[in-house]
Amino acid sequence: MGGTAAGPVPDASHDFALWEKRVDALLVIASSEGHFTVDGLRRVLEDMGEEAFETMSYYERWISSVNQNLIEAGVYTTAELATKMTEVAARGPTYGEAASD
Amino acid sequence: MPHDHHDHLSPSGHPYRPDNDHPLTYWQQMEIAVRELLIEKGVTTAAEISAQIDAMDARSPTDGAKVVARAWTDPAFREALFADASAATREMGFDIGPMRLIALENTAEVHNVVVCTLCSCYPRNLLGLPPDWYKSRAYRARTVKEPRKVLAEFGVDLPDGTTVRVHDSTADMRYVVIPMRPEGTEGLDEEALAALVTRDSMIGTGLAKAP
Amino acid sequence: MTERTYLRVREDMPPGHVRTPAYLRGKTGWIERELGSFPNPEELAYRHAGTPTPLLRVRFSMAEVWGDAAENPQDTLDAEIYAHWLAPAEAPHAT
Incomplete structure (x- = not known):
């Protein structure tokens, strides 16, 4: 996107939420364990396209890419993810309730 | 404290982190699922994830x-x-x-x-x-x-x-x-x-x- | 000043993951420094081992990159570019 027209640089900032820090940690750990590379992360982020950049937050895009890379690496299957996400959703509506720890 | 509400306290009596008391998004559900799968598959542990967060927070x-x-x-x-x-x-x-x-x-x-x-x-x-x-x-x-x-x-x-x-x-x-x-x-x-x-x-x- | 070695960035526009910014394709700059070899990220991105590939820091004048639209032609832009994206070149007119 270098050189394209854009408005003022936004000066708003936010403290990272716990779940965002966890996404970051999962990326660092899974890539240091050799399950994917930073370039694999970037490739999926880029393939998500412009729309994702407008509609998803930074760490939403990251967890999506981390997940895609882990499935490609064979760490778990799409079916295992589906079962787990259904299970997580059933625990309760908030992050505090759904987190197992 | 005036801002405390009982429904903002976890079962342990501590307030949830700010991101804990809103309805979970799809992507937050995915984060929990991916994290738990990585732990179940032996790729990492909860302690290792916490340590990584602490290390990043310290920088x-x-x-x-x-x-x-x-x-x-x-x-x-x-x-x-x-x-x-x-x-x-x-x-x-x-x-x-x-x-x-x-x-x-x-x-x-x-x-x-x-x-x-x-x-x-x-x-x-x-x-x-x-x-x-x-x-x-x-x-x-x-x-x-x-x-x-x-x-x-x-x-x-x-x-x-x-x-x-x-x-x-x-x-x-x-x-x-x-x-x-x-x-x-x-x-x-x-x-x-x-x-x-x-x-x-x-x-x-x-x-x-x-x- | 030592003699500059000029290189031109390939103009290719392939789909998929590359680390060469589109705005630098077809532009000519000079070697700022050589960084050694790194696994080719275009292979790493697709789960391949990554052939060791020389990586160079290339410096461009803003005049070369943006032409008349340059904010200040004397300012420069440095980027890291893998060797397979670079070809020997003559000094551009703009510098």
Whole structure:
């Protein structure tokens, strides 16, 4: 996107939420364990396209890419993810309730 | 406390972190699922994830500020830093991991500023996580084309005679800017000098503070 | 000043993951420094080992990159570019 027209640089900032820090940690750990590379992360982020950049937050895009890379690496299957996400959703509506720890 | 509500307390009686009491988004559900699968598959442990978060939380621009202050006061270190910033910062005791770091010197003639147009590469192992604006479309799109206008928005107005060098962090290097030492700081020790070094001054969108 | 070695960035526009910014394709700059070899990220991105590939820091004048639209033609832009994207070149007119 270098050189394209854009408005003022936004000066708003936010403290990272716990779940965002966890996404970051999962990326660092899974890539240091050799399950994917930073370039694999970037490739999926880029393939998500412009729309994702407008509609998803930074760490939403990251967890999506981390997940895609882990499935490609064979760490778990799409079916295992589906079962787990259904299970997580059933625990309760908030992050505090759904987190197992 | 007046802001406490019972439904904001976890079963253990502690308040939830701010992100814990809103309805879960799809992506937060995915984070929990991915994390638990990685633990079940033996890729990582809950303790390892916590330790990684703690390690990242412990990194901040104050680490980089110490490097800058030392470069201002120790000529041998300064030389080592510009020769090999990874080795020099590691030598100072910073856990920069496999990061390949290049230090860029700001002078009266040259002002360096760093951007990553392809994603959000940042010297996170030295400065912590990048600020939101660094990851914004506006900063990434404009800094390579109109750096002086972007710098002016950050309050940095450079004379025409100063060359602006933009560094697009496109591949395996990470960059830290060593800002100019402010005038009137001759008597200050390293600690006092480090307090003048801001995060933005090490990205190039700011200057070190006056004492 | 030592003699500059000029290189031109390939103009290719392939789909998929590459680390060469689009705005630099077809532009000519000079070697700022050589960084050694790194695994080719275009292979790493697709789960291949990554052939060791020389990586160079190339410096461009803003005049070369943006032409008349340059904010200040004397300012420069440095980027890290893998060797397979670079070809020998003559000095551009703009510098």
